[in-house]
Amino acid sequence: MTTQLFMKLDFQFGGGHARAALAQYYVRDVSPLLEGKFTEPVGRELFSAAAEVAQLLGWTAYDLGRHGLAQRYMIQALRLAQAAGDRMLGGRLLGNMSHQANYLGNFQQAIQLARAAQEGSKGVASGTTMASFLAMEARAHAGNGDDAACSQALREAEKLFESRNVADDPEWISYFDDAELAGEGAHCFRDLRKPLIAQEFVGRCLELTDPVYARTLAFIRLVQAATYVHQGEPCQAAVLATEAVELAGSLKSMRYLRYVSDLCADLKEYRGNREVESFRELVSGKYPSIA
Numbered sequence: 001m002t003t004q005l006f007m008k009l010d011f012q013f014g015g016g017h018a019r020a021a022l023a024q025y026y027v028r029d030v031s032p033l034l035e036g037k038f039t040e041p042v043g044r045e046l047f048s049a050a051a052e053v054a055q056l057l058g059w060t061a062y063d064l065g066r067h068g069l070a071q072r073y074m075i076q077a078l079r080l081a082q083a084a085g086d087r088m089l090g091g092r093l094l095g096n097m098s099h100q101a102n103y104l105g106n107f108q109q110a111i112q113l114a115r116a117a118q119e120g121s122k123g124v125a126s127g128t129t130m131a132s133f134l135a136m137e138a139r140a141h142a143g144n145g146d147d148a149a150c151s152q153a154l155r156e157a158e159k160l161f162e163s164r165n166v167a168d169d170p171e172w173i174s175y176f177d178d179a180e181l182a183g184e185g186a187h188c189f190r191d192l193r194k195p196l197i198a199q200e201f202v203g204r205c206l207e208l209t210d211p212v213y214a215r216t217l218a219f220i221r222l223v224q225a226a227t228y229v230h231q232g233e234p235c236q237a238a239v240l241a242t243e244a245v246e247l248a249g250s251l252k253s254m255r256y257l258r259y260v261s262d263l264c265a266d267l268k269e270y271r272g273n274r275e276v277e278s279f280r281e282l283v284s285g286k287y288p289s290i291a
Contacts, residue, residue: 022060026053047084051077052172055093062100065254070100088129088170091121098136102143103255110140127164131157132176135184142191150188157181179208183216186223195227202227215256218248222259226266234270237263238279245282261290 030050038046058073074097081089098113114137118130125133134157141150161181182205189198202224209216221244228237241263248256264283270276283290 022053022057026050026057044084044086047080048086048089051080051084051086051089051093054080055089055096059096062096062103063253063255067100067104071097074100087121088125089172091117091125091129091133092172093117094120095133095136098133098140102136102140103258105143107140107144110143111137114140126168126170126173127160128166128169128176129173131161131164131181132173134160135181138188139184139191142188145192147192147194150192154185154188157184177208179205179210179216182208183220183223186220190223190226190230193230195230198227199224214248214251215253218244218251218256219259221247222256222263225263229263229266229270234267234273235275237267238273238275242275242279242282245279245286257287257290260287264290 030053033046034050054073054077058070058077061067061073062070074093078090078093081087081093094113094117098110098117101107101110101113114133117133117136118125121129121133134153138150138153138157141153158181161178182201186198186201186205189195189201202220205220206217206224209220211217221240225237225241225244228234228240241260245260260283264280267276267279271280
């Protein structure tokens with residue numbers, strides 16, 4: 001399916017590589033189909049398919065830091081999912097919006113959106129899908145500094161994931177595997193400043209992630225680097241961050257650059273350290289805007 005191809009490109013190379021072609025595909029090939037005449041069952045399928053493309057456009061815009069555009073695409077996709085009567089896909093859109101709200105620091109809104117995703121798709125969402133919504137809630141609680149609520153949501157996500165039936169899953173949730181869930185846990189405990197627990201999740205994520213997913217690996221390696229800063233080990237953090245930047249290659253993702261920028265901020269108090277200065281020079285040469 002064309003949407004799955006674009007999703008794979010997004011995961012591998014970042015939103016910057018996929019968005020222009022995807023937008024053209026949506027305007028030229030998808031939108032005109034919605035203006036024709038069709039039966040109700042065919043219409044539901046068309047609206048669901050269009051919603052998937054629109055949500056991916058929103059996701060790629062988000063990855064590029066175009067947040068207003070991303071939100072407009074997400075809302076458009078949510079309306080298409082509602083027109084299709086696809087409650088599970090609607091939940092996915094709310095989950096995506098929770099992810100973005102968390103990234104922007106709107107933690108309470110992120111919690112509300114993640115819970116709306118769970119409530120709106122209750123009774124129809126697969127175990128894997130519901131686990132992903134709970135993981136979004138956990139991330140938002142972590143951003144809010146609520147250890148207990150984060151741990152509870154994460155435990156519920158893990159429990160649902162362990163008992164899931166893959167046959168119930170829609171194709172679009174196939175990305176949410178053991179590695180992805182471990183990555184969510186790593187982000188949660190990094191944000192809660194619990195580096196040792198975060199590193200356990202990081203190790204599991206790195207072990208399970210397919211090497212072709214450059215963006216995911218770049219994110220998780222930078223999370224790993226941050227956990228070493230939080231332990232007062234800047235040398236190890238700088239070495240890991242250097243590896244992450246070198247492996248990222250031509251990745252086009254503003255979210256990735258945010259990870260790099262946040263790590264540079266964490267390392268400021270260690271200026272003068274040889275490994276830290278070497279990393280700062282690498283970042284300055286590769287990403288002048290951050291420097």
